[in-house]
Amino acid sequence: MHDIIVGILLVSGGFFACVAGLGILRFPDVLMRMHASTKASTLGVGLILTAVAIYFGTLEMIARSAATIIFLLLTAPVAAHLLGKAAYRTGAVLWQGMSKDELKDYAETEQESQ
Amino acid sequence: MTENSGFLTWASNITLALLLLGMLFAVIRLRLGPSLPDRVVALDLIAAIIIGFTATLAVAGNDAIFTNMGLELGLISFLSTVAFARYIERRIILEKKATRPIERSTKG
Amino acid sequence: MQRNNPLTLLYDGLIVILALAFAAFFAMQIPTIAQGETIRITLPWVDFLDVNLSFYIDGLSLLFALIISVVGVFVALYSGAYLAGHPQLGRFRLYLMLFMMSMLGLVLSDNLVLLFVFWELTTITSYLLIGFLHETAQGRRSARQALLVTGGGGLAMMAGFVLLATMGGNWELSQLLTQGQSIKEHALYMPTLILLLCGAFTKSAQYPFHFWLPNAMAAPTPVSAYLHSATMVKGGIYLMARLYPVLGGTPSWMVILTVFGAITAVWGSIVAMRQNDMKLVLAYTTLMALGTLTMLLGSDNVVAITGMLTFLLVHSLYKSSLFLIVGAIDHESGTRKLNELGALAGKMPITMVSAAAAALSMAGIPPFLGFVSKEMIYSGAISLKNMSLFTTGSALIANFLMVAVAAVLILRPFFGPAVATPKKVHEAPLRMWLGPAILATLGLVMGVMAATTGHWLIQPAVQAVTNTQQEIHLALFHGFNTPLLLSALTLALGIGVFLAYRPLNGLLAKLESLVPVTGDKMYDHALNGIAKIAHWQTDILQNGSMHRYLATVFATIALAVGYTLFAKGGIVWPDMWPQLRFYEWVVVLLILASTVVTLLAQSRLVAISALGVIGSCVGLIYLMFGAPDVALTQVTVEILVVVLVTVALLKLPGHASVAEPSGSERFGRGVIAILIGSVFTLLLLAVNSVPLDMKITEYFAANSLTLAHGRNIVNVVLVDFRGFDTLGEITVLTVAGITAYQMIKLRLGRSGK
Amino acid sequence: MNSLILRTATKILVSLMLLFSIFIMLRGHNEPGGGFVGGLIASTAFGLYAVAYGPQAVRNAIYFDPRKIAMFGLGLGILAGIIGILAKGVFLTGTWTHLGGIAIGTPVLFDLGVYFVVVGAVMTLILAMEEEE
Incomplete structure (x- = not known):
């Protein structure tokens, strides 16, 4: 029973990581690729880490996996934010189909200030 | 630490394969990536997958030693993305100072 | 002449006393050595x-030691007055004393290495002494030239x-002298002879290496008197004489x-005729003397060797006194x-x-x-078995030119028409005329008592050189025989040449201009050549482009290691395909993929980040x-590298894109x-x-917990x-x-770019 | 980079990283870790701080000049050696004492020295490059 849960978690984690890779490849512009990269990968890796925690079962291992997950959850969004801002600022090629661009007016004002 | 059951080894192998497939896609994006931010996104994903990789190895190899690297990588892989982001931003300002028109960053 | 304060007189006195002590000590050894015994001290x-x-004292080394110490006494005495008031007189005394000690060491040492050490010491002290008047560029150049030529020969x-030593199986000269026969037949005889003659010829300024001696006249006159006539240049002669029984x-x-x-x-005597500066005249006559000594050493009969040794003694006496006299004239008249x-x-x-006596x-x-x-x-020359005509002929030419030069040296300055001289001339101070006077009278006294000098001084030396118990007897008059006839002929030709000095000078000038290249020019060519080669080599190897450095380094490693692997047959091809688990295969595949990305990367940053991916994969392999x-260190370093590189690239915007290498360069x-x-792969396979x-590993595994x-x-x-x-x-x-910080x-400071 | 989000994240992360680096350094003797890796992680933490708050902030934070830290590390290393001489007569021999139940020895001191050297050297580089503006 214990193995089956670990196995399922592992495979689903792997699956999400693979989807993240696919996402990066298929999405048209930078910002959308970031969606895939940060969200899917964090989920994938998170699942694998929980699988590890369950597999070993010792307190130390659970704490270590939990710490790794927290670190990931902490760093991934900040990284994505910075990257997005930098990409947008430096005139990344944006997808035509984009419906709303909230950052446009704000970006102009900030550009002048620099 | 008994040897893994058949199902578990099968599962970990599949996960490893999926992870590495994702990594392969990322490397392709790294090659194709029109602009530098695309490439940085690919690198970010590779870092995340490596953490996953070490975790799966811990299960496959039935040894807790692998998790150290994952833990540490989780913390510091963030810095490379930050450094890249800063580079992307600063480069444009330097070019502006050098009064060259902003060419759409098609080349990395 | 300002009053010398007592202190300098004391210091002068010290060095004179030291020289005197040596002279006295060696004089005391004459009786024991004359009976054929030898003194040997080993520490x-x-x-x-x-x-x-x-240290080993026998006839030959005693003769040399006596010359060195006796001439040393008078040179020390003389230089006290000659350089009075010179700011660095103290340093001059130190160099002079150092030279005397090293020269004595050279002639007395028995161990080959010790002889070499003293040989080099004389070279260094001669460099210091020639370069004593280092203000002039000429002084520095000739000092360096002397050092390079004699030093090279020394090597x-x-x-x-x-x-x-390998041939003779022993480093002690006294043992080597007994194995003359076996060494001469030895296969290595010829190279040893050439190498040793290189050392001797450079030190004794023989033909190809003679050019440094006239230039060494830039040294103060007492130095020329002591080093470049009486003692140092005779070091080569001493070496050849010492090794005569072994190699001769x-x-x-x-x-x-x-x-x-x-x-x-x-050549020396011809050029001597043409010189106007008295010191150069003496320098070229010294060349003549050294040439004659070497020529005589090339003979194989005892009489020639006796002639050579007596001439050695005579030359030291009259040449040192003449040099000192020229110094006195220069000191008094300013020219x-x-x-x-x-x-x-x-x-x-x-x-x-x-001067007349000398x-x-x-x-x-x-x-x-x-x-x-x-x-x-x-x-001696007449009784030579082979080449006797050639030797007698060149001895005759050299000697009659000597007569002419001697006449020129004495008659013109002392008895020639009066000429205004920069300084008002009056007799040289006591310390400057005492030395030459005694040395010249010694020449006379020994001449008159030829038999005693022969028995006490020359005979033990001849026995040492020829390694036989040969009796010799010197005498003023051997009766009417061809040598007397030859002497008369030399005298006549000499006076003839002196009288026809003016026209002969023009002829000799033309003769000299015919000579295409002199030693000095060759020396300059050699130095410039070395500089050019160094310049050319640096241009090729260090032209500032990193690609060139890396290419050279990798190419050398690849060729060196590859060749050894290939030559030593170290190539081990694994018999079976490596047994790797599934995911290890995939990591390898990933590394290959990222290598391709690195190769094809346009921007430097992409190349570096792809390398980063390879680094992380390698980290995985470690894991x-x-x-x-x-693995931990590897991955952390990858991240830090990214930070540094991005910062660096911000500072060098121009370097962001990789310069496209040309076709051939890329290939x-x-x-x-x-x-x-491939070489490293093969290497690793071999290691595996x-x-x-x-x-x-076992040791550490066992002790790691217990000990540490x-x-x-x-x-x-x-x-x-x-x-x-x-x-x-x-x-x-x-x-x-x-250093990186600096x-x-x-x-930043310089360009701020 | 004056992005507010980065600054707040850095505040938390840097302290976590420093703690983690000391943790890695101290457990180095028995489990993977040690002076080198600890130092590297600390330098990464300070690097992040430099990116977020600028090099001058880092210099104020670490108070001492990084080169001095590197020198201090070397001093510790040599001190560990000297203790080896005093105790066992041979330079750098490990001498262990039990202080309050836990074993403390010169190798740990040496490891601390290595830690400071790595931090000092890497930080000198990073700050020099950052400040070169």
Whole structure:
């Protein structure tokens, strides 16, 4: 029973990581690729880490996996934010189909200030 | 630490394969990536997958030693993305100072 | 002449007393050595190389030691007055004393290495003494030239000594002298001879290497008197004489020495005729003397050797006194050019007398020892079995030119028409005329008592050189025989040449201009050539482009390691495909993929980040093969590199894109890359095939916990067992950090780019 | 980079990283870790701080000049060696004492020295490059 849960978690984690890779490849512009990269990968890796925690079962291992997950959850969004801002600022090629661009007016004002 | 059951080894192998497939896609994006931010996104994903990789190895190899690297990588892989982001931003300002028109960053 | 304060007189006195002490000590040894005994003192110095301070006094070394110390006394006395008031007189005394000690050491040492050490010491002290008046560029140049030429010769000689010692099986000269026969037949005889003659010929300024001696006249006159006439330049002669029983007597020895000696002698005397500066005249006559000595050493009969040794003694006496006299004239009148001097006889009577005596001995006029030595030379040359005509001929030419030069040297300045001289001339101070006077009278006294000098001084030396108990007897008059006839002929020709001095000078000038290249020019060409080669080589190897450096480094490694692997047959092809688990295969695949990305990357940053991916994969491999520490370090370093590179690229915007290499260059780099890659793969395969020596690992595994209280062997080894290496590494790391910091700050300061 | 989000994240992360680096350094003797890796992680933490708050903030934070830190590290290393001489007569021999139940020894001191050297050297580089503006 214990193995089956670990196995399922592992495979689903792997699956999400693979989807993240696919996402990066298929999405048209930078910002959308970031969606895939940060969200899917964090989920994938998170699942694998929980699988590890369950597999070993010792307190130390659970704490270590939990710490790794927290670190990931902490760093991934900040990284994505910075990257997005930098990409947008430096005139990344944006997808035509984009419906709303909230950052446009704000970006102009900030550009002048620099 | 008994040897893994058949199902578990099968599962970990599949996960490893999926992870590495994702990594392969990322490397392709790294090659194709029109602009530098695309490439940085690919690198970010590779870092995340490596953490996953070490975790799966811990299960496959039935040894807790692998998790150290994952833990540490989780913390510091963030810095490379930050450094890249800063580079992307600063480069444009330097070019502006050098009064060259902003060419759409098609080349990395 | 300002009053000398008592202190300088004391210091002058000290060095004179030292020289006197040596002279007295060696004089006391004359009786014991004359009976054929030899004194040998050995002090252990470097045992395992069997190099020890062993000194050996026999006839030859005693003769040299006496010359060195006696002439040394008068030179020391003379230089006190000559350089009075010179700011660095103290340093001059030190160099002079150092030279005397090293010269004595050279002639007395028995161990080959010790002889070489003293040989080099004389070279260095001669460099210091020639360069004493270092204000003039000419002084510096000639000092350096003397050092390079004699030093180079010294190195060749050292190689010769090593060969000699291996042949003779012993480093002590006294033992080697007994094995003459076996050494002469030895296969290594010829190279040893060439190497040793290189040393001797450079030191004694023989033909190809003679150019440094006239230039050495830039030294103060007492130095020229002491080093470049009486003692140092005779070091080479001493070496050849000392090794005569071991190496002498073979046809190659005789031909080389006779030919080169004759050329130097004749060439020296011809050029001496043309000189206007008295010191240069004496310098070229010294060349003549050295040439004659070498020529005579090339002979194989005892009479010639006796002639050579007497001439050696005579030459030291009259040449040193003449040099000192020229110094006195220069010191008094401010010039030593022949055409600017005249009628000094009245003003400098005593110097005139001793100059006349020295010149007569030089010309070989009967009562003087010079005549006795010339007679012996002629009788020796005639009785030579082979090349006797050539030797007698060149001896004759050299000697009659000597007579002419002697006449020029004395008649023009002392008795010639009066000429205004820069300084008002009056007799040289006591200390400056005493030396030449005594040396010149010695020449006369020894000439008159030829038999006693022969028995006490020359005979033991001849026995030492020829290694036989040969009786010799010197006499003023051997009856009417061809040598006497030859002497008369020399005298007549000499006076003839003196009278026809003016036209002869023009002829000689033309002759000299015919000579395409002189030693001096060759020396300059050689130096410039070396500089050019260095320049050319730096241009190729260090032209500032990193690609060039890397390419050279990798190419050399690949070729060197590859060749050894190939030549030693170290290529081990694994018999079966490596058994790797599924995911290890995939990591390998990933590394290949990212390598491709690196290769095709346009922007430098992409290349570096792809390399980063390879680094992380390698980190994974470390992890999989049980090296977590290394994996941790590897990955962290990858991240830090990214930070540094992005910052660097911000500072160097121009470098962001990779410069497109040209077709051929790209191909070249590709070839080198493939080469180095395959070589290392083969190397690793070879290493893999050898069973791993588990001894160390077992030791650490066993002791890591017990001795060092730690389970993580890697870190325990790093910090405890091999702590010292880590200490070295962290020092290197600190230094690297600091230097990098300085360089960055330096760049900021200079260009701020 | 004056992005507010980065600054707040850095505040938390840097302290976590420093703690983690000391943790890695201290457990180095028995489990993977040690002076080198600890130092590297600390330098990464300070690097992040430099990116977020600028090099001058880092210099104020670490108070001492990084080169001095590197020198201090070397001093510790040599001190560990000297203790080895005093105690066992041979330079750098590990001497262990039991202080309050836990074993403390010169190798740990040496490891601390290595830690400071790595931090000092890497920080000198990073700050020099950052400040070169």
